[in-house]
Amino acid sequence: xxxxxxxxxxxxxxxxxxxxxxxxxxxxxxxxxxxxxxxxxxxxxxxxxxxxxxxxxxxxxxxxxxxxxxxxxxxxxxxxxxxxxxxxxxxxxxxxxxxxxxxxxxxxxxxxxxxxxxxxxxxxxxxxxxxxxxxxxxxxxxxxxxxxxxxxxxxxxxxxxxxxxxxxxxxxxxxxxxxxxxxxxxxxxxxxxxxxxxxxxxxxxxxxxxxxxxxxxxxxxxxxxxxxxxxxxxxxxxxxxxxxxxxxxxxxxxxxxxxxxxxxxxxxxxxxxxxxxxxxxxxxxxxxxxxx
Amino acid sequence: xxxxxxxxxxxxxxxxxxxxxxxxxxxxxxxxxxxxxxxxxxxxxxxxxxxxxxxxxxxxxxxxxxxxxxxxxxxxxxxxxxxxxxxxxxxxxxxxxxxxxxxx
Numbered sequence: 001x002x003x004x005x006x007x008x009x010x011x012x013x014x015x016x017x018x019x020x021x022x023x024x025x026x027x028x029x030x031x032x033x034x035x036x037x038x039x040x041x042x043x044x045x046x047x048x049x050x051x052x053x054x055x056x057x058x059x060x061x062x063x064x065x066x067x068x069x070x071x072x073x074x075x076x077x078x079x080x081x082x083x084x085x086x087x088x089x090x091x092x093x094x095x096x097x098x099x100x101x102x103x104x105x106x107x108x109x110x111x112x113x114x115x116x117x118x119x120x121x122x123x124x125x126x127x128x129x130x131x132x133x134x135x136x137x138x139x140x141x142x143x144x145x146x147x148x149x150x151x152x153x154x155x156x157x158x159x160x161x162x163x164x165x166x167x168x169x170x171x172x173x174x175x176x177x178x179x180x181x182x183x184x185x186x187x188x189x190x191x192x193x194x195x196x197x198x199x200x201x202x203x204x205x206x207x208x209x210x211x212x213x214x215x216x217x218x219x220x221x222x223x224x225x226x227x228x229x230x231x232x233x234x235x236x237x238x239x240x241x242x243x244x245x246x247x248x249x250x251x252x253x254x255x256x257x258x259x260x261x262x263x264x265x266x267x268x269x270x271x272x273x274x275x276x277x278x279x280x281x282x283x284x285x286x287x288x289x290x291x292x
Numbered sequence: 293x294x295x296x297x298x299x300x301x302x303x304x305x306x307x308x309x310x311x312x313x314x315x316x317x318x319x320x321x322x323x324x325x326x327x328x329x330x331x332x333x334x335x336x337x338x339x340x341x342x343x344x345x346x347x348x349x350x351x352x353x354x355x356x357x358x359x360x361x362x363x364x365x366x367x368x369x370x371x372x373x374x375x376x377x378x379x380x381x382x383x384x385x386x387x388x389x390x391x392x393x394x395x396x
């Protein structure tokens with residue numbers, strides 16, 4: 001097998017897309033052709049080991065793609081957040097929130113409301129942690145394969161939660177057709193659609209980047225590398241979960257107490273928030289690097 | 293010079309080579325070898341991942357051209373690449389001066 005064939009085969013094994021693969025092979029073929037005849041052997045020796053060079057390229061591309069995917073997801077989630085906030089603020093200020101059982105069906109409204117309430121929080125955590133790790137490690141040419149996997153996992157979780165949120169907004173809008181003004185239904189539907197388009201584009205970027213196989217060794221790092229003030233909680237996942245649940249529960253309780261002028265209502269919502277966070281931690285903590 | 297020691301400086305060396313004008317991969321490798329009097333003993337194949345990485349970072353750009361009947365990719369410095377090179381030169385001067393002061 002010639003040097004170039006071995007190089008191309010290795011690039012293929014590492015999942016390098018066709019266009020950069022063909023370009024690299026053409027460039028190296030030109031490099032070898034610059035020293036024809038007996039000098040070709042010297043040129044090949046100077047090039048180095050085909051497998052190592054292909055591996056270096058794949059590891060660098062995988063790191064770049066993981067970062068690009070994380071940033072794309074974060075940007076799409078920001079767009080989805082704007083869509084949700086505009087939709088809900090205009091509804092609250094211009095129309096007033098309808099009761100959940102005033103629409104087409106409570107069986108449609110309740111899941112939609114849950115999706116709108118929980119989805120953004122998961123999206124915020126997953127998307128922000130992915131983008132933050134990508135930003136922190138933006139100057140590294142190569143990242144450990146395990147770390148790339150962590151960034152991709154966080155981004156996928158954020159993306160999935162963003163999609164759930166946007167679908168929830170669509171369901172919510174559909175549920176109140178005939179109850180809420182046509183202008184708001186059109187606004188909300190358009191915003192939800194735009195958010196879904198942005199999220200689909202980010203999903204494409206993320207999926208394309210995931211084709212490259214990274215093999216560089218090294219630890220993935222965890223949540224505590226990203227959020228250094230929490231470092232003393234490393235190795236104590238239960239304490240982290242309880243602390244997070246209590247903090248978010250208190251914040252929601254106080255906020256809703258003031259918003260609803262009812263401590264009981266605030267406490268109920270705060271308890272729900274703490275419970276939701278605990279369930280989220282149990283389900284996704286390992287995936288986002290919060291526990292081993 | 294060991295290739296591991298060179299790796300951390302490869303991007304800056306490539307940018308410095310391209311500061312003289314557009315060049316293709318083989319010419320860049322030759323220039324590096326000649327200017328260092330053969331001291332830079334880096335596997336030349338590793339130049340290409342570095343060139344692609346610098347291009348993804350927007351520090352260089354490239355185009356296909358035909359020279360002597362052969363298709364080849366020619367690289368050139370972008371404006372961002374020029375700024376990056378100036379910054380790297382400044383950092384290197386500081387570093388080299390400090391090391392010199394300690395070792396001399």
